[in-house]
Amino acid sequence: AILQGIAHQTSLTVENLRLLEARQEEAYVTAALLQVAQAVVSTRELSEVLENIVHLLPILVGIDVCLIYRWDEDLQIFRPTNVHGENRRQEFFLLDNIYLPGEHRLLDAVFERGQAHICPMAEVGLPAEDWPMLPCMPLEEYLQSAHQAEGDWLLGFPLIAQDQILGVLVVRERNQSTAFRERRLEILNGIAQQTSLAIQNDLYRRELLQNERVEQEIQLARQIQETFLPDHIPSVPGWEIGIRWQTARQVGGDFYDVFELKDGRVGLVVADVSDKGLAAALYMTVARTLIRASVRDHADPTEVLDEVNTLLFTESPESMFITAIYAVLNPQTGELVYANAGHNLPFLYRAATGQVEQLSKGGMAMGVLPELPIENHRLFMQPGDCLLLYTDGACDTLSPTGEDFGEARLRAVVHNTGGKPADELLSEIDRAISAFRQNTPLSDDITLVAVRRTA
Structure with a gap:
């Protein structure tokens, strides 16, 4: 009876520790997303907002590379706009390369299916030049598999608003363990959503300004006509x-x-x-x-x-x-x-x-x-x-x-x-x-x- 009582008390203590750990993780996720939200709302210029996001991600999540690609509907290309890399050489390479559909497997998969994808890296420290050809699969499908390995990943999250793909958020995790993986992915997904809203708000703002300019032009043209x-x-x-x-x-x-x-x-x-x-x-x-x-x-x-x-x-x-x-x-x-x-x-x-x-x-x-x-x-x-x-x-x-x-x-x-x-x-x-x-x-x-x- 005494042993049973000790065992029961021990199990309650372990459960309480797990609950405490879970609450701490949830609190951290909330705090991380609030920090990004603050960075988004405190800055008017989209370029500065995106720059803040790519530099906050390594601090909040522990990734070592973060890159935002915008989809250019007119030119039909993926254009890199902001990057945080391991070094200057890598950053220059990533910013200098645009991709047409079919030239980057991860970008294509995220764009076509509108959901996050993952590219496990078999080789540690794989150079950025080789990333476009990495095979990838839906992140949800990967997480449900029994073969989740530790090591390097390349992840792509859709930047999507009102069913329109605006771009892709790409991150590289290096030598990360499977511990706390779910929370990290939750933060990354939340930040991708906030990035999407920032881009969409900028598009709305530009459209509003353009409409205002057009309306002013119309009014001025009418005044000119009536004057003459x-x-x-x-x-x-x-x-x-x-x-x-x-x-x-x-x-x-x-x-x-x-x-x-x-x-x-x-x-x-x-x-x-x-x-x-x-x-x-x-x-x-x-x-x-x-x-x-x-x-x-x-x-x-x-x-x-x-x-x-x-x-x-x-x-x-x-x-x-x-x-x-x-x-x-x-x-x-x-x-x-x-x-x-x-x-x-x-x-x-x-x-x-x-x-x-x-x-x-x-x-x-x-x-x-x-x-x-x-x-x-x-x-x-x-x-x-x-x-x-x-x-x-x-x-x-x-x-x-x-x-x-x-x-x-x-x-x-x-x-x-x-x-x-x-x-x-x-x-x-x-x-x-x-x-x-x-x-x-x-x-x-x-x-x-x-x-x-x-x-």
């Missing part, structure tokens, strides 16, 4: 001139202009820059300024656009061009002389017949060739006739199924509403386009200019 649009439309007796200018979220380079000429005639311009964004808005201001300057020296629409083309071709970026119509209206006679540089063909509603004509084909866009092969066209507008100038945003508006609004639908609206006041025609076009796209975001600016003779 006419602040008032000339009042011309016997005529109605209506305008609609609607910007898409991705600002384009649409612009219009209406101005009185010295001899009482009226100049009308509708144009579209090929690009979008701030560059297009700035280019638009240049084109508008050139047109206004050329109008002072030339009465002929072809001569105006030809001179503007020469200047744009000489000075403009190769990827940008401008389509434009410049028309000169004589309010007394109803004569309209116009030149078309690659722009959408206007529609003309004839009150006498109730039919819609599409005006003659235009020439090449401005800024493409050194000489502009265009010519003047002439027509006369009678009372009740209505001319519609527009940019391609009207026809290119998309429905929820991806179908274009198209010229045919625009022409039909002009046919049905062309006999009404200019503003009513434009309002009806607005309604038709809005109903067609059903809240689908505009992909391009829409500019409409309606000119109607009332007397």
Whole structure:
């Protein structure tokens, strides 16, 4: 009975020691992860965060080599970013070598399966040059096997967030015993998760900054466009001139202009820059300024656009061009002389017949060739006739199924509403386009200019 009592007391003491040891190990794991968490949150720059992590790991876990690889989705490569090695030579080698898929077994296995892998090293002190060819297996599978040997390991942990592989954390343990292995792996896995969150947060931050820059660019482009649009439309007796200018979220380079000429005639311009964004808005201001300057020296629409083309071709970026119509209206006679540089063909509603004509084909866009092969066209507008100038945003508006609004639908609206006041025609076009796209975001600016003779 006495021996049984001693044996029972001894077993309780051993169990209590084991529980104490387990609590101490858990406390150490918690403390280690808290230290890494502190290093992550106390530093804003990702490069510094990762550098802190690779230098903390050897202290906290006892590994001798730690290396972070980032996956470059654009170049499809594993790129080393931070390393803590045994010596400078080893660190330089590890940082100097990038890997394509298929060139590093451990990186490939972790990336493809999204789980930790291990490469047991049969040779002690195997040089880093030989690590890429080491055979590896899932860490969980290795830990469940009965052949866990002491010695050197190469371990890879996925840096993963929201099911996206961001990279791989690689560590080398040297001459480590199997004692406390579970706790060390727990710390390594926890640090890999914290590293993943640090990378993901940096990506989110960069994306937010980029979105803010884009939004600022959009706002600036809109301000530039609005500044260079006419602040008032000339009042011309016997005529109605209506305008609609609607910007898409991705600002384009649409612009219009209406101005009185010295001899009482009226100049009308509708144009579209090929690009979008701030560059297009700035280019638009240049084109508008050139047109206004050329109008002072030339009465002929072809001569105006030809001179503007020469200047744009000489000075403009190769990827940008401008389509434009410049028309000169004589309010007394109803004569309209116009030149078309690659722009959408206007529609003309004839009150006498109730039919819609599409005006003659235009020439090449401005800024493409050194000489502009265009010519003047002439027509006369009678009372009740209505001319519609527009940019391609009207026809290119998309429905929820991806179908274009198209010229045919625009022409039909002009046919049905062309006999009404200019503003009513434009309002009806607005309604038709809005109903067609059903809240689908505009992909391009829409500019409409309606000119109607009332007397």
